[in-house]
Amino acid sequence: MAVPTTFIDSNFATRTEYEASLKLSGEERLVAEEKAGTAREASIEISSGPSPITCKAMIAFGVDDLREELIVVAPPRAGEVRVKVLCNALCHTDIYTLSGADPEGLFPSVLGHEATSIVESVGEGVTSVKVGDTVVPGYTPQCKGSDCIFCISPKTNLCPKIRGTQGKGLMPDGTSRLTLKSDGSTIYHFMGCSTFAEYAVLAEISCAKVNPELEPSKACLFGCGISTGLGAVWNTAKVEPFTSVAVFGLGAVGLAVVQAAKAVGAYPIVGVDTNPKKFELAKKLGCDFCVNPMDQGDTPMQQVLIAQSPTGFGYDYTFDCTGNTNVMRSALEAAHRGWGTCVLIGVAAAGKEISTRPFQFITGRKCMGTAFGGWKTRDAIPMLIEKTLRGEIKVDHFVTHNFSGVGGTADAIKALHSGDCLRAVVTY
Numbered sequence: 001m002a003v004p005t006t007f008i009d010s011n012f013a014t015r016t017e018y019e020a021s022l023k024l025s026g027e028e029r030l031v032a033e034e035k036a037g038t039a040r041e042a043s044i045e046i047s048s049g050p051s052p053i054t055c056k057a058m059i060a061f062g063v064d065d066l067r068e069e070l071i072v073v074a075p076p077r078a079g080e081v082r083v084k085v086l087c088n089a090l091c092h093t094d095i096y097t098l099s100g101a102d103p104e105g106l107f108p109s110v111l112g113h114e115a116t117s118i119v120e121s122v123g124e125g126v127t128s129v130k131v132g133d134t135v136v137p138g139y140t141p142q143c144k145g146s147d148c149i150f151c152i153s154p155k156t157n158l159c160p161k162i163r164g165t166q167g168k169g170l171m172p173d174g175t176s177r178l179t180l181k182s183d184g185s186t187i188y189h190f191m192g193c194s195t196f197a198e199y200a201v202l203a204e205i206s207c208a209k210v211n212p213e214l215e216p217s218k219a220c221l222f223g224c225g226i227s228t229g230l231g232a233v234w235n236t237a238k239v240e241p242f243t244s245v246a247v248f249g250l251g252a253v254g255l256a257v258v259q260a261a262k263a264v265g266a267y268p269i270v271g272v273d274t275n276p277k278k279f280e281l282a283k284k285l286g287c288d289f290c291v292n293p294m295d296q297g298d299t300p301m302q303q304v305l306i307a308q309s310p311t312g313f314g315y316d317y318t319f320d321c322t323g324n325t326n327v328m329r330s331a332l333e334a335a336h337r338g339w340g341t342c343v344l345i346g347v348a349a350a351g352k353e354i355s356t357r358p359f360q361f362i363t364g365r366k367c368m369g370t371a372f373g374g375w376k377t378r379d380a381i382p383m384l385i386e387k388t389l390r391g392e393i394k395v396d397h398f399v400t401h402n403f404s405g406v407g408g409t410a411d412a413i414k415a416l417h418s419g420d421c422l423r424a425v426v427t428y
C-alpha cells in the first residue's frame with residue numbers, strides 16, 4: 001500500500017494550527033507545540049512512523065535555472081533528522097553554485113544552507129535532538145566521535161565524517177531523500193542542508209540545537225556567513241588588540257569580520273570594496289576608513305594599502321571576503337612584512353588559482369584559509385546564539401531584505417545582486 005503523503009507538520013494536528021504557530025516566536029511556539037502534542041501522540045499510535053512529506057521547494061535544474069516545484073521529502077533514516085525549515089537567508093555561495101562556478105555543483109538540486117528549522121521527525125538512533133527542537137543546520141558537521149581526529153583536535157572544525165557523500169549531493173548512506181513530485185526523479189542535496197525547501201533531511205551530526213528565543217530570521221545567519229566572519233577573526237587569525245586589519249569585500253561576511261576585529265580592539269581597521277554604498281555601515285560597525293579600488297587608478301591595492309598602513313609595511317591581518325583570486329593576491333601582499341597573516345574566506349570559481357611571488361612568504365607573510373570560521377558547528381552555533389540573545393553580538397543590520405514563501409527565493413537572488421543587500425531572509 002502506498003504511504004500517503006501529507007502537508008501536515010507532525011508537530012501540529014492541522015496545517016492551520018501549524019501556520020498559526022509560525023507567527024509566534026520562542027516560548028510561545030513551544031507552548032503551542034506542547035498543546036498540539038496530544039494530537040501528535042494520537043497520530044503516532046496509528047502510523048508506523050513518519051510518512052513522506054510533499055512540500056514546496058526551489059529546484060536548481062541547471063545553471064541559473066531555478067524553479068519552484070513540489071518535492072517529496074522521504075522520512076529520515078537512521079542517524080537522520082527531518083526538519084521543517086522556517087526561514088532561509090541567501091548566501092553568496094548558493095548563487096555561486098547556481099551560476100555553475102562550483103566544481104562540486106550538481107543539478108538538479110535543492111540549494112540553501114543558512115536556515116532556522118524545527119525538528120519534525122527523527123530517524124532511528126537519534127538522541128541529540130527531538131521533535132520540536134529548534135535547529136540551525138551546519139554545512140560542516142561535528143560528529144564528536146572519540147575516533148575522529150578532527151573533532152578531537154582543537155586545531156580544526158573540519159570533521160570529514162560525511163564530507164564524501166555530502167559532496168556528491170547524497171545523505172551519508174549514499175542515497176537521496178528528495179524526489180520531484182511530478183515524475184519521482186531524484187533531486188540532489190546540497191552542502192548537507194538543502195534549505196530552499198519547506199522540509200529538509202539532515203544528518204544528526206549536522207544539527208546544532210539552539211535556543212528558540214532568538215527570532216528565526218536572525219538565528220539562521222549563524223548557519224554560515226556571520227559565524228564565518230566572526231570566527232575568521234577570533235579563531236583562525238586570532239587578531240589581538242591594537243593590531244591593524246584590512247578587510248577586502250564588505251558584504252555580510254566582510255562586515256562580520258569588521259565587527260569581530262572591532263570587538264577585540266584592532267586598530268586601525270580599513271575596509272576595501274568596489275561598491276562605495278557599503279562604506280557607511282562599514283564605518284558604523286568599526287572601519288576607521290574605507291578605500292575604493294576603483295578610485296586608485298592603476299596602482300595595485302596592496303601598494304595603496306601598504307603606503308597608508310600605520311608602519312608603512314602593511315597590515316598585521318588581512319582578510320579576503322570576495323572570492324576573487326586577484327583580490328586574494330592583494331590581501332596576501334598587503335599583509336605586514338615579517339609577520340602579517342592573510343586569511344582567505346571567499347570561495348573562488350572553478351579553475352581559478354592564486355598566484356604570488358614566493359618572496360612574499362620568505363619575507364614573513366603567512367596565508368591561511370577558513371571554513372565556517374573554524375567553529376565546531378554543534379558546540380559553537382548555540383553559543384553564538386546565546387551571545388546574541390545577551391546583546392554581545394549585534395546582527396539586526398545584516399537582514400536588509402525579507403521575502404515570504406519558498407518562491408520568494410527568486411526575489412532574494414535579485415536583491416543579492418542589487419548591491420544593496422547583505423542578507424535576504426525568506427520565511428516559508
Ligand code: NAD
Nearest residue numbers: 092228249250251252253273274275323345346347371372
Ligand atoms: P557578498 O557578495 O555579499 O560580498 C562580497 C563583497 O565584495 C561585495 O560587497 C562586493 O562589492 C565586494 N567586492 C567584489 N569585488 C571586489 C573587489 N574586486 N575588490 C573589493 N571588493 C569587492 O558575499 P558574502 O556573502 O559576504 O560572501 C563573501 C565570500 O565569502 C563569498 O565568496 C562566499 O562564497 C564566501 N564564503 C565563504 C565561507 C567560508 O566558510 N569560507 C562562508 C561564507 C561565505
Ligand code: AHE
Nearest residue numbers: 091093102103104163224347370371372
Ligand atoms: N565546493 C567548492 C568549495 C566551496 C567551499 O569552499 N565552501 C566553503 C563554505 S562556503 C559557505 O558559504 C567551505 O567551508 N568549504 C569546506 C568544505 O568542506 O566544503 C569547491 O571548490 O569544490
Ligand code: ZN
Nearest residue numbers: 091093224225
Ligand atoms: Zn554560505
